[in-house]
Amino acid sequence: MITGKTRLYAIIADPISHVRTPEVFNELFSLNCCDAVLVPIQVAPEGLEAVLTAFRTMKNLGGFVTTVPHKTAVAALCDELGDAGRAIGAVNAVRREADGRLIGNMFDGAGFVAGLRSQGYDPAGRRALLIGAGGAAAAIAFALAEAGVASLTVANRTRSKAEEIAVRIAKYFPARPIMVGNADPTDHDLVINATSLGLRADDPLPIDATMLTPAMTVAEIIMKPETTPLLAAAKARGCTIHYGRHMLDEQVRLIADFIGATGS
Amino acid sequence: MITGKTRLYAIIADPISHVRTPEVFNELFSLNCCDAVLVPIQVAPEGLEAVLTAFRTMKNLGGFVTTVPHKTAVAALCDELGDAGRAIGAVNAVRREADGRLIGNMFDGAGFVAGLRSQGYDPAGRRALLIGAGGAAAAIAFALAEAGVASLTVANRTRSKAEEIAVRIAKYFPARPIMVGNADPTDHDLVINATSLGLRADDPLPIDATMLTPAMTVAEIIMKPETTPLLAAAKARGCTIHYGRHMLDEQVRLIADFIGATGS
Numbered sequence: 345m346i347t348g349k350t351r352l353y354a355i356i357a358d359p360i361s362h363v364r365t366p367e368v369f370n371e372l373f374s375l376n377c378c379d380a381v382l383v384p385i386q387v388a389p390e391g392l393e394a395v396l397t398a399f400r401t402m403k404n405l406g407g408f409v410t411t412v413p414h415k416t417a418v419a420a421l422c423d424e425l426g427d428a429g430r431a432i433g434a435v436n437a438v439r440r441e442a443d444g445r446l447i448g449n450m451f452d453g454a455g456f457v458a459g460l461r462s463q464g465y466d467p468a469g470r471r472a473l474l475i476g477a478g479g480a481a482a483a484i485a486f487a488l489a490e491a492g493v494a495s496l497t498v499a500n501r502t503r504s505k506a507e508e509i510a511v512r513i514a515k516y517f518p519a520r521p522i523m524v525g526n527a528d529p530t531d532h533d534l535v536i537n538a539t540s541l542g543l544r545a546d547d548p549l550p551i552d553a554t555m556l557t558p559a560m561t562v563a564e565i566i567m568k569p570e571t572t573p574l575l576a577a578a579k580a581r582g583c584t585i586h587y588g589r590h591m592l593d594e595q596v597r598l599i600a601d602f603i604g605a606t607g608s
Numbered sequence: 609m610i611t612g613k614t615r616l617y618a619i620i621a622d623p624i625s626h627v628r629t630p631e632v633f634n635e636l637f638s639l640n641c642c643d644a645v646l647v648p649i650q651v652a653p654e655g656l657e658a659v660l661t662a663f664r665t666m667k668n669l670g671g672f673v674t675t676v677p678h679k680t681a682v683a684a685l686c687d688e689l690g691d692a693g694r695a696i697g698a699v700n701a702v703r704r705e706a707d708g709r710l711i712g713n714m715f716d717g718a719g720f721v722a723g724l725r726s727q728g729y730d731p732a733g734r735r736a737l738l739i740g741a742g743g744a745a746a747a748i749a750f751a752l753a754e755a756g757v758a759s760l761t762v763a764n765r766t767r768s769k770a771e772e773i774a775v776r777i778a779k780y781f782p783a784r785p786i787m788v789g790n791a792d793p794t795d796h797d798l799v800i801n802a803t804s805l806g807l808r809a810d811d812p813l814p815i816d817a818t819m820l821t822p823a824m825t826v827a828e829i830i831m832k833p834e835t836t837p838l839l840a841a842a843k844a845r846g847c848t849i850h851y852g853r854h855m856l857d858e859q860v861r862l863i864a865d866f867i868g869a870t871g872s
Contacts (some may be wrong), residue, residue, distance in 0.1 A: 350648060
């Protein structure tokens, strides 16, 4: 029941009709007896600055979630950024302070790492191989470095994009070995697919599955299908597998904490 | 259930916690199977222009309702006004067109007249006495003139405010006799209290009830208490009485139609 006392949250995106954020957060608010509501706001890039200016003035707005195409532009418009958001240059959640300031951060990577931990896997001290160099990969690279991996190899078809991520992350974690390499899991403990390969049934595997060994953990960020061809192949080779949905589940929790949407 | 497809509406006010608009409209949306949600937005006068600028860019925003202290300022910021809004210089509902333009209008008066009609009373051809000269009184004066009253007398303690209303309305209905007078119901068919007298138990009556006669209809816009001391006195004198809640009920319907929130 929305009343005049209900705290307001939003997801801003364009297009908007496919987003699941309202369902996920409103269910969480309901479970937590939190008098808050999250609504979809469709805004094109040219309207973004006006919307953020207005958000600063909306006294009962707690914050917002953002996705395509706004993650980078919102980061540039925030008054303050968390480390992950600053390192990656993109955010997916913004908290509005009582004085109107907007504090953004990126939770894709923190959600992924929290997802690993929720399944009993601590990446600290592990040698990680990250396939892909898009926005999600960058966020995961940051979070893995922050979580204390022994080393991180970023592998991407376009090598320059992997190099860019390595340079960005190394600035924040200069002591951490961060390399650019090939999609070869040899001598790694944790293999993460952060490409979109696996979304479609006829996609090639992002790595050569015959190189996987039972000591490895293979993780996805793709949620549908739950068991991607890569995870199926990894399981067949005796690896531990980790589903994409854990990243989303934990990210929702982390964002709810961040935007102050867990109190009653 | 709010999804990415849900159409967005808002009530903007400051303070906001007392507004009942979200409950009233969200219940209406639910009854009409309309996939829409209305949320409270608290914005101070200094933030109003930024919020309206942002509203123009929000593609899934259908419109908004506004109340204290924004009715006059919003009218000035709209791209187009309906007659009542233009005449009074204040609006309480704004529709967002697909191209982002904001069309405002004032429904206080239209709601009052529709409320009379909903109870079988047509003000056309009646001699109306309107007590008060605030925003609600101005809106009701316009709507009564539009509805074709035989004459309208506006009575207010501060006479200049009544004169201002008479001048504003006369511009739109030059053929209608609109007078400024005293709170004397003699020779009137319809007496309307549009002051706040009656909200508190120890308020004096807005008119001398001994001058009421059984042929008169006495109407309130005060909703709580439902039977104000004026209505009680009018009933005791044999008048037909008309409750304040009818104005709100009909206004909600009219605003929902206006902002396009009745379709499915």
